[in-house]
Amino acid sequence: MTDERLDAAAREDSATKGEMTRARLRRAATNVFARNGYHATKVSDIVAAAGVTQPTFYIYCESKEAAYEALVAAFRDNLRQITLTNLIDPAIPQAELETRVAQSFHRFLDFMAQDRALTEIGFFQPPGCSQTKALMVDWVAANIAQEQAGGVFRADIPAAHIARMLVGLLDQMGRMNTDAAGRGELARHCARLFCGGVGMRTG
Template sequence: MNNRGRKKGADGEKSRELLMEIAAKQFALHGFHETKISTIVKEAHVTQPTFYLYFKSKEAIFQELVDMFKGKLHTLVEQSRLSSGIESAELQKRIANGLTAIFRLFQDNEQIARIGFFGSEESFDMKKKMAKQIEENLATEVENGYFHDNVDLNTVAIAIVGVIEHLTLTKLWKGINSPEELAEEMTKLFLYGLILVPSTGTIQNTSEL
C-alpha cells in the first residue's frame, strides 16, 4: 500500500473513532431514541454518507458502544480474580487494585458506561453476568483459602455489583472520590465489615468506641 493509501486508511479510522466518541456523548445525554444521526454527523463535521460507510444504522453504532464497554468490563473482572499463593499482607492491596481498575474504567469511559451499564436494555443482563463472574471468582478464592465459606457467595457478588453501581453514580461521577479511594473503602467494608471484634472474640461495647 502506498503512502496515500495508508493516510486514507488512518484518516478513515480517525473519522470512525470520532463518530463513536460523539455518538457515546449524544446517547448518554439524550438517550437512544432522542439521539439523531444528523446531530452526530454535524458535530463530527462529516456527511451522513460518511457515517454509513462505517455503521449500518444508529442501532449498529449503539450496539458497538455497548459491546465495547461490556468486553472491557468482563476482562477487568476476570483479571481481578486472586491467584493462589498471595501473602495475607498483600491481600487487601490486590483486591483494592482490582476494584480500582474497574472504577477507573467507569471514570475514563463515563459516556459509554452510562449507555452500557445504566442506560441500555442489556444493562440488567450485563450486571447479572458481572455478578455471576464475581461469584465464580469468589468460589475459587474460597477454595484457595482466602475467605470462609459460611456466606452465600451469590448474595455477596450481587452486593459488590450494587455497591460499584451506586458509588459510581453518587461518588465517582460527581468527583467526590477517586477510583483509588472508593476501591479502598469497598475493600475494607467487604473484608472487615463494621463490627469491631477484639481478640477475645466478643464484640466491644459501642459506648467504649
C-alpha cells in the same frame, strides 16, 4: 475494502480521511448515547456532534441500533478483559486481603473512569447495562467461589450473592465522578466494607 485500506487501519499512523470520520462518528455516538440514552438519542444529534451529514453516518454504521450495539460490545469486551485479569489470587494471606481487594476495586474504577461515556453506555444505562452486569456477576462469582473454597472468603454467603453485591458496590462507586486520588480513596473504602463490614468488631 482493499488491502491497502486494511493496512492503513491496522497501522495506527497515516489514518485515511475515512478512518478519521469513523473515529469522529464513534466518539460522537459515544458521547450522545452516554448523555441521552439509546432511545432518546437521534441520529441527527450524533451526526451534528461529529460534524458530518446523516448519510455519512449510514456509510459507517448499518443502523442506529448497530452503532449502539457495537459500543456496548466494545465496553463488554474491555470489561471482561479487566475482570479476568483483576481477580484476587486464591492464596492471599488474610492480612493482605483488604489491600489486594482495594487494588482490585481501584483498577475497576480506573477502567470505568478512563472512558466514562463508554462506561455509561455499557454499564450504567439500559438497555446495554443489564446484560453486562449479569455477565460480570457470573465472571466474578466463579472467582468468589474459589476464594471461598480456598478459605479466604467466608462461605456462609453464596458466591453468586457476594458477586451481585460487589457489582452493586462498583455500580454506585463508579457513578461518582472523582479524580485519580479520589478513586484510590473510594477503592479503599469499598475494600474496607467489603472485607470487614461496618461493624465495630467489638464482639
